[in-house]
Amino acid sequence: MAKQEDFEVLTHEDGEYMLSPVPESERRPTWKQVMVWVGFGYVVTGLFVGGVLAGFGGQPGVPPGMALWAIGIGMGVLLVLTTLLGIMAQKTGLNLALISRYSYGSMGSNLPLFVMALLTLGWFASITGMVGQIWSSLIGNPTGITVFDPAVLGYKDIPAITLENFLACAVFGLIFTYTAYKGMKAIEAVAIPVAPVILIIAVIVGVGMLNEGGGMGSFLSEANKIGGLGMGSAITIVMGSWIAGVVMGVDLFRFNKSIKAVFAGAVACFVLTNPLLNIVGYIGAVSVGQFNYVEWMIDKGILFALIGVFAWTTSLWTTNNAELYCNSLYVGPVISSYKKKANRQKIVLITGVVGTIIGSLAFYQIFFADFITILGAGFLPLAGPLIADYFIVKKGSYKVEELNSQAKYKMAGIISFLIGAVLGLVFEYALVLPFGLPSGLVALLITIALYPIIYRFTADSKNPTAEA
Template sequence: MQEQEKKVDVEETVDTEYMLEPVPMNKRRSTYSQIMVWVGFGYCATGLFVGGTLAGYGGAPGLNLVDALLAIILGEGSLLIMTALLGIAAHKTGLNLSLISRYSYGSKGFIIPMAVMALLTLGWFSSIVGMIADIWGGFIDNPSGITVFSPASWGYEGVPDITLEVLIAVIFWGIVFTISAIRGISAIEKVAKVVCPLILLVAIIAGIGMINEGGGVGSFINKANELDGLGLGTGITAVVGSWVAGAVMGVDMFRFNKSVKAVWWCAAACFVFTNPLLNIVGYIGSVSAGQYNYVAWMMGFSVILALVAVFTWTTSLWTTDNSELYCNSLYTGPILDAVGVKVNRKVLVAICGILGTILGAIGFYQIFFANFINTLGAMAPPLCAPILADYYLVGRKKYDAKLLHKQPKWRWAGVISFIIGAGLGYYFQYVTPLPYNLPSGLFAMIVSVIIYYIIYKFMPDKKADKELMEEL
């Protein structure tokens, strides 16, 4: 009896998601499963939102068709390369983002970027829950007649009220996403395999329908070519900002890949096939139908189409929000472990799910989302710069699993280069724009990589690495 109880205790404490250790090769996932995860991960409403932004949705400045396509190609291409390079490092080491960051930020220094990522994923989770609740609120309407929270009364004019129906939808889907995220990577794969082929098909059909409503391809091209005023660099920043957190988060899923080829296929599934498609559909919808969100557009035709739209929207965002919670626990868990607090991953997922649901219920998406992704696009790319510079420029030999828990507390080259890069990203986005409208976030990341490589040699980091390599 005692032996059985001990066996249960051991099983409960096994870290099946490898929060604090590398993923062994015999625990890696199939390439097809991981590709479907990335299709679902990339299928996020922000892709449509960015397409609408490029089209000047709501009377704002926009980009003509050629510049919009160029912004999508350059922005998504940058995300593809950034994601794949981080993914290869994750695949080779089997480490999640928190653990691999220790080699370039230090055993305590990694807390800084991981705290940033924890806040970002929490913000994304609450935003996506809010997006889904908005759609359900539009579908159900407000038969109760009850308004729970009015943003306008707090000075946020033009922001829709949070009705009882929207609140119920936030709570319901927040609970569903939290429960499935608690189950880990296997649950994310199961959801993705079922919904991903369908959601891509619906998006393509909706895009064709919106072009036809606007008078056909010729009419769309003519209207698109009349747009101007946004600036190509700003457009690229918007594209990058919408998904840079996902690019960095990708490390936590790429560690389950079996090969470098699988890494490239997964990155392409998101940044070649899925997210660019949503950018284009959002752009088409805004130009042709005056609505970048094809789900809201479909709801105006019939009950059946409305049901299809709401179902597609909800399931497509399911894997994305699962990933936000899943990765959040992989940031907060190692942070707490580094300061001597032992917490179960499932408990962390539950806590983040509750907090995110509360934020979604008080209108985080409706009020803060636009500024949230702009700031994200400017300040988040430098976060991965020390990892890229250290792994590809300083040397991969130091990434030995035996040295994971022997890293110095602070890697000053990583901390300093990230802080400078994040500051530059914010400055060039909100204070003084770069010449030729160059994208602030990507520029800041490149600067951070250069700074890291230069100052690494003059910091204690180089000496520490030499001593650690001698131990091997």
């Protein structure tokens, strides 16, 4: 049986409680946590998703009515999932690594942690690449130097990575790394002043792009010609853009003081912030042929360009802080599970440097579209065992004192997740579901249904705290 000392790793060394519950005395004010979620939700992938739904670049899309339904359903599902996971985190004070032990096992929890570590690294690299690209658009390429040309790998339609682009990625990647290194208080410090400003800018720019395109009548006339993308795929894309953030919510909500604060944070992200970006991205792609409103603002003069680039950079700063911060909370416990000392801040530094290098070399430009589709299809089921174990099997209660005495491997969690992940990918790429149902959501529901069944027929139900 696992012992307490096996997991002791200076858990309070920087106040982030990597391997222990967050005590009530360290919970953060609700309004600050809500601001974190406003900033966290303001990730420009929301604009990208809006562009995808609008068929940006001549790809299949959906008309405006279907787009609104896809955004509403996708965000609604994400809201529910985030709230459920947030309730678990708030009541226990546990991060994802610790709460996963109850449904995956003390060593089996390394499976979802490894997956989330890769996903958050991919997101950090993508967001760093987004920032570098927009600064490159502002600065241009006065040096005339190309660092990397995707055409050498067969990606002829992707612009070369200039020295200016590369350096912008490097500089901002290191800035993001530093604030994530400092922890939750530093994340709040960035998010609080920035969140209201970027929301106002998004609304103003959305109206501006709509007017430039000829107004609402012209927009609807063009948008209603869009088609070719099924509703299920549209919903999967919306959810795929945020499933990693939903699971990461566990690591943020453990600092909340109440369940109301959890719901307020989830609403701030999935009702107030992200749907707005989806809609602005859709409007921009249809009205002016550009979902990225900063690219549009750059063409409007230096003042608009500077405002746009500032809003873009600071909004992504809050999101990338969370990606890197949570990444360390996944990697650290994996290292600790093998009885090795894990230092959260060192992990942040190492991952930040690796992610910055990857982001500087066109990860976003080359892989991002496929990245979020795969996330929505194959990795939405990762949350299934957590939800099923806590709310169905354990009836909404965990004994925190049993945290370090869980069985090593809990097959119900491992098997149900793997089945769900495989089914999600099959439904998305090989076996089309009837009625346009979204692959990731169906796979998640199957995972939740499978978990208690498998649980009943395995050793998990008989000896939940015994070695498997």
